[in-house]
Amino acid sequence: MTRLLRRTIDAGGRFSARLQTGDLMRIVDLKGQQAVDFLAYSAELPVDRYNAANTMKMNGSIYLGKDTKLYSERAQVLLTIVDDTVGRHDTIGGCCSLWSNVARYGVKDSHACHANFVAELACWSLSPADIVANVNFFMNVPVRADGAMAIEAGLSKPGDYVELRAEMPVIAVLSNCPQRNNPAAGFGPTPIEVILRQA
């Protein structure tokens, strides 16, 4: 196993990388309760990108954990979660944005995951139109029997991590959520660490 990269991503920061088939990407929640918004694209055909509905249907769950696979729009496996110390990650909450922070909290001019995605996707010649419903690692969005859902306090503790294996060449993009108005980032965003390894 060769380490390709180890980087701390500041609270509210962003990151992306191209992974080859078999490469491992570990995301470490250094302080706990820190949501990490995540998108993935086929590196060879970026229009074939992470698809939340296919991922839920193929895994038979709205939550992600060890051994679940992230599926694309064309129902190809982009990545597999090969290790996970938390056991639950969100597929339905989407990313925070300037606009949703105004609508939900009356907060103007906030930094948000959507802007991070726009900036990071530009590095790969991808546009805002390439942003789709994303994965939220470490974010706790339970759905009740009556259908009620809410962002609740995160379950991750300091040092918890999730590790993904690329099942095809992928562009992985993440935003270390800057949200301060709900528990997604424990009301106080903190740094994460990304470790890339080659098998």
Ligand SMILES: [Zn+2]
């Ligand atoms: Zn966010």
